[in-house]
Amino acid sequence: MKKMTYAEAIRDGMRVEMQRDANVYIAGEDVGKFGGCFGVTAGLFDEFPGRVLDTPISETAIVGHAVGAAAAGLRPVVEIMFIDFMGVCMDELFNQAAKMRYMFGGKAKVPMVVRTPCGGGMTASAQHSQCIEAWFTHIPGIKTIMPSTPADAKGLMAAAIRDDNPVMYIEHKQLLAMSGEVPEGEYVIPLGKADIKRAGSDVTIVAWSWMVHKALAAAEQLAKEGISAEVVDLRTLVPLDKECILQSVAKTNRLVVVNEAVRTSGFAGEIAAIVVEEGFDLLDAPIVRVTALDIPVPFNAKLEAVYLPNETKIIAAVKSLF
Amino acid sequence: MGDVTKEQLLDFYKTMLTIRKFEDKAAELFAAGRLPGFVHLYSGEEAVATGVCASLTNKDYITSTHRGHGHLIAKGGQVDKMMAELFAKVTGYCKGRGGSMHIADVDLGILGANGIVGAGQPIAVGAAFANQYLKNDAVSVCFFGDAASNRGTFHEALNLASVWKLPVIFVCENNRFGISMNQKDHMNIVDVSQRAISYGIPGVTIDGNDVAAVYETAKDAISRARKGEGPSLIECKTWRHYGHFQGDAGLYKDAQEQEEWLKKDPILKLEEKLKVLKFAKDTELKEIQQQIQGQIDAAVEFAENSPEPSPEDVLADVYAP
Numbered sequence: 001m002k003k004m005t006y007a008e009a010i011r012d013g014m015r016v017e018m019q020r021d022a023n024v025y026i027a028g029e030d031v032g033k034f035g036g037c038f039g040v041t042a043g044l045f046d047e048f049p050g051r052v053l054d055t056p057i058s059e060t061a062i063v064g065h066a067v068g069a070a071a072a073g074l075r076p077v078v079e080i081m082f083i084d085f086m087g088v089c090m091d092e093l094f095n096q097a098a099k100m101r102y103m104f105g106g107k108a109k110v111p112m113v114v115r116t117p118c119g120g121g122m123t124a125s126a127q128h129s130q131c132i133e134a135w136f137t138h139i140p141g142i143k144t145i146m147p148s149t150p151a152d153a154k155g156l157m158a159a160a161i162r163d164d165n166p167v168m169y170i171e172h173k174q175l176l177a178m179s180g181e182v183p184e185g186e187y188v189i190p191l192g193k194a195d196i197k198r199a200g201s202d203v204t205i206v207a208w209s210w211m212v213h214k215a216l217a218a219a220e221q222l223a224k225e226g227i228s229a230e231v232v233d234l235r236t237l238v239p240l241d242k243e244c245i246l247q248s249v250a251k252t253n254r255l256v257v258v259n260e261a262v263r264t265s266g267f268a269g270e271i272a273a274i275v276v277e278e279g280f281d282l283l284d285a286p287i288v289r290v291t292a293l294d295i296p297v298p299f300n301a302k303l304e305a306v307y308l309p310n311e312t313k314i315i316a317a318v319k320s321l322f
Numbered sequence: 323m324g325d326v327t328k329e330q331l332l333d334f335y336k337t338m339l340t341i342r343k344f345e346d347k348a349a350e351l352f353a354a355g356r357l358p359g360f361v362h363l364y365s366g367e368e369a370v371a372t373g374v375c376a377s378l379t380n381k382d383y384i385t386s387t388h389r390g391h392g393h394l395i396a397k398g399g400q401v402d403k404m405m406a407e408l409f410a411k412v413t414g415y416c417k418g419r420g421g422s423m424h425i426a427d428v429d430l431g432i433l434g435a436n437g438i439v440g441a442g443q444p445i446a447v448g449a450a451f452a453n454q455y456l457k458n459d460a461v462s463v464c465f466f467g468d469a470a471s472n473r474g475t476f477h478e479a480l481n482l483a484s485v486w487k488l489p490v491i492f493v494c495e496n497n498r499f500g501i502s503m504n505q506k507d508h509m510n511i512v513d514v515s516q517r518a519i520s521y522g523i524p525g526v527t528i529d530g531n532d533v534a535a536v537y538e539t540a541k542d543a544i545s546r547a548r549k550g551e552g553p554s555l556i557e558c559k560t561w562r563h564y565g566h567f568q569g570d571a572g573l574y575k576d577a578q579e580q581e582e583w584l585k586k587d588p589i590l591k592l593e594e595k596l597k598v599l600k601f602a603k604d605t606e607l608k609e610i611q612q613q614i615q616g617q618i619d620a621a622v623e624f625a626e627n628s629p630e631p632s633p634e635d636v637l638a639d640v641y642a643p
């Protein structure tokens with residue numbers, strides 16, 4: 001074990017895979033000598049000559065070329081500087097990468113990772129703060145990962161690179177500097193395994209990415225008030241660990257889903273639908289979603305705080321179930 | 323036409339005729355209501371795919387378009403598996419999951435026809451990057467239409483290919499139309515090849531109905547790419563004989579022009595040339611025609627007698643294991 005930040009853990013995950021497999025390479029804007037806009041690829045340019053490539057500001061070509069390179073035998077790991085920029089390269093992801101294998105009758109594989117940071121709370125306003133993971137979970141053929149801790153960030157990066165499918169690896173800007181213990185060397189967390197970050201018996205709080213930490217803080221507070229909350233960190237949205245969610249709800253009979261994304265058509269709704277369909281009899285209370293408001297992310301910090309989910313909102317949601 | 327041999331010209335003839343007869347058959351089947359989906363015919367543009375792919379091997383990649391049958395045949399695709407795919411049968415290239423607009427065979431270096439105009443451009447660049455990275459001497463060729471050169475993908479792909487000096491050849495099939503839009507209404511230049519200037523790569527315009535010219539030009543560009551000298555853009559002026567897709571009568575085309583272009587039919591031109599050079603007599607050409615017609619008829623029979631995909635398999639292959 002070694003203490004690392006989340007950003008260092010992502011880098012370590014990429015480094016170990018690049019050492020293992022010469023066909024893994026990195027491409028993106030300013031990812032080379034500069035080390036990436038958030039410093040995630042720092043040092044890799046020198047460590048892996050010819051394998052960390054700066055690109056022009058061409059998101060379409062970044063993701064599009066990765067599709068071709070992956071189909072032709074490489075394992076690209078490309079960076080899109082902010083998830084908010086995915087709008088300019090969606091066709092490459094959702095009509096090309098995601099559909100090639102199925103459309104081609106199972107004969108192609110597209111092992112590529114798109115790394116990109118999401119999330120608010122940084123007064124970065126409407127075009128640099130969003131959580132749009134539901135765009136990707138809505139596309140069969142893509143896997144979507146959103147780690148919440150440094151150790152998960154590393155283990156899931158390894159799994160993402162080794163996976164033979166297109167993977168959206170969504171980092172959270174708020175977490176990049178967070179540190180934690182991370183296993184050294186090869187460390188792989190299988191995709192599709194949720195993690196119970198805190199055990200509890202009265203209510204299940206499902207969350208992912210930054211919101212796991214908000215849920216944990218809320219659970220801490222709730223414990224003081226005599227409510228035992230279980231925090232389930234999904235880690236990967238597709239594939240989804242339904243079993244883990246349903247087992248937890250079977251134990252607690254109550255469910256709150258926390259999602260930093262805007263409310264309408266968000267992934268929290270998907271979790272709620274699954275639990276209603278497959279675990280209705282387990283529930284003693286309605287399912288409650290805690291999400292962002294249905295507005296563009298406001299710039300002003302006070303307004304942004306109103307927009308975002310937080311501990312107080314989670315605590316209130318939990319209490320409403322009793 | 324330099325060093326194009328008799329054997330090569332006869333090979334070109336067979337490939338071009340295979341494409342033409344495949345398309346004629348597809349048109350007939352579609353009109354009779356026997357083919358599902360959309361069908362975009364390559365008739366009239368056969369010299370482009372044929373002349374370009376003549377210098378490629380299975381290690382080289384191509385990306386194709388919605389009008390892809392010609393590219394696939396020229397790159398080595400089998401007409402029976404293609405026809406079966408048009409019929410949505412399980413024996414088709416994509417097991418009936420893709421159809422005319424998505425035929426692919428990665429083993430043959432065919433990274434797919436594509437239903438999204440311009441989408442092949444960055445994909446071809448990526449395959450070229452893989453070739454460069456793996457130092458395997460292979461190249462990729464990206465086919466696209468005149469109208470596709472208006473997409474942002476075109477700009478990003480050509481710029482990146484140039485900056486990274488990738489072994490990729492962009493082949494613009496300028497048939498003058500994007501569906502109904504005449505080139506003069508969709509861009510303010512006459513030669514798409516001019517666009518190469520802004521990427522600092524070579525760009526040429528040639529007669530896309532002259533298979534020998536296409537062959538010679540593409541051969542040079544491909545060998546440049548193989549030698550690590552970077553990408554190039556070749557614009558082939560050509561004409562599609564039919565409408566945009568089957569069912570489009572092409573009324574936006576000028577009748578006179580259509581007639582003139584039909585006289586410049588690349589297959590007629592090649593037949594003339596073969597006869598003038600005394601490389602083939604009428605009877606020999608007839609024989610080739612019959613033989614190819616036989617292959618196409620057999621492909622249809624194969625397709626029609628093939629089973630449909632089974633509904634139990636509908637979930638297979640969304641993800642690789």
Ligand SMILES: Cc1ncc(C[n+]2csc(CCOP(=O)(O)OP(=O)(O)O)c2C)c(N)n1
Binds near residue numbers: 440466
């Ligand atoms: C991104 C996108 N926009 C529009 C279409 C609809 N469409 C299909 S083919 C076509 C015309 C393409 O013209 P061109 O690229 O010149 O190729 P051609 O059909 O002439 O071979 C259009 C507009 C599409 N499939 N994809």
